Amino acid sequence: MDDSSRMWITAVPPFGPDDVGVLLSVDTGSTDPGERLACRLLDRGHEGEEGVFHLLPFDLAARYSRTGDRLAVTLVAARAVLDEERTEAPPQSDEDGWVTLLRRELVTDFEPAEQDGEKQAVLLIDHLGPVGSLEELFARFEDGESGIAVLNAQ
Template sequence: MDDSSRMWITAVPPFGPDDVGVLLSVDTDSADPGERIACRLLDRGHEGEEGVFYLLPFDLAARYARTGDRLAVTLVAPRAVVDEEPGGTAEQLGEHEEGWVALLRRELVTDFVPEEQGGEKQAVLVIDHLGPAASLEELFAGFEAGESGIAVLNAQ
């Protein structure tokens, strides 16, 4: 599946029409080990607005990278956290950097530049859903129906 079908630059309904940012979707039933671990780590958050979870930066975080006209976002978790998860051995997953393991990466052609405030990068939003593909409209409808949640991840 093309990464761009699972990453959007958009406003997210619970946050209002003026808050445009990066939204990634993750399949709660994915066969990919990194995506499965990322979905389980989404359960470690604390709830803010109804259905919106805020994760601690030492459990799961996001990293931005730009190459030409492409913006990439990688979800990363500390090696120790990954190794605590069932079936989660850091060796079977992506790159390792300073104790962090890459769980999944999405990229998109865009001129969008995530904002920074006070030296902090703009958070990345992650919406979980069941199944490999869903349109943005289907994801938001699932959220409104209480079938999925949105997590706010700090960006490094």
């Protein structure tokens, strides 16, 4: 699957039609080690609205970057958290101790909002198996077959 089938700029039904932002999907059954680690860290979330989990910024976070017309979102986790979870983490950490788990990008002119110096959160929907469309992803959420996590952006 390419990034454009796993990353969207959209409104998410539980949050309302005016809250447009970045949404990523992660497959809990993925063979990708970074995606599996991201899914595992979702268990550290704290439930807010029904089915919506908020993660602490040092557990799992997102980073935005732009190259020309492409917006990229990278999911990162603190090396200390991965060590605590006793996971087989990728060996490389950046200078601040963050490990890159996955990166997705797509062509868009969307600019994530900032408020009080904080970047707009990234929403992450976890699901089992491939998803054919955004509508199918939302339907799985409505059926209780997936959850939404809110990730702070650095």
